[in-house]
Amino acid sequence: DAKTTQPPSMDCAEGRAANLPCNHSTISGNEYVYWYRQIHSQGPQYIIHGLKNNETNEMASLIITEDRKSSTLILPHATLRDTAVYYCIVRVPLKAAGNKLTFGGGTRVLVKP
């Protein structure tokens, strides 16, 4: 699976949009971009994933650049409960293979009042 690079930490203001960048310059054509987050003392929580089109769900939006070498997770209105470590992962979800998630260091996001 392609390696990802994320800033180690970032702060954002409550009620504002939080934009979390991720670089994955070695991504291959069949690799998806996944985002998870881990709130303190809880299991990782799936947020969103995409291949090349931008995606949106009730939690966040995922913007993938045209060359797919980077992406941005957008939390439209950050709340204090969004404070967590956010992980960007790229992988190929093959039908017959496991393709375990390989977690890097992630971005520690602190939402401040």
Add this chain to the structure above:
Amino acid sequence: GAGVSQSPSNKVTEKGKDVELRCDPISGHTALYWYRQSLGQGLEFLIYFQGNSAPDKSGLPSDRFSAERTGGSVSTLTIQRTQQEDSAVYLCASSLIGRGNTIYFGEGSWLTVV
């Protein structure tokens, strides 16, 4: 159930004792994963099951660690002769195999070896 269920949620055991941790995956999910996370550390892959295929055991740290998955559903992770460095949260996850293949995690079993 609605999500991945793990038990016990907390376990304190004495060094040298064996422990068993249980995982109930999301109903219908064919793939099951075990990870562990030591305090302040990242997630470490342990083992993966998919249907009737041989499990991927490449992440098991030693032969004291083993896992089974019976009937393609419930899984048990066993740690024999526990050591203090085994203290961690053990996370189970499951997924369908197919488009997207999103992996969903349980809340983990917190193991403390004293």
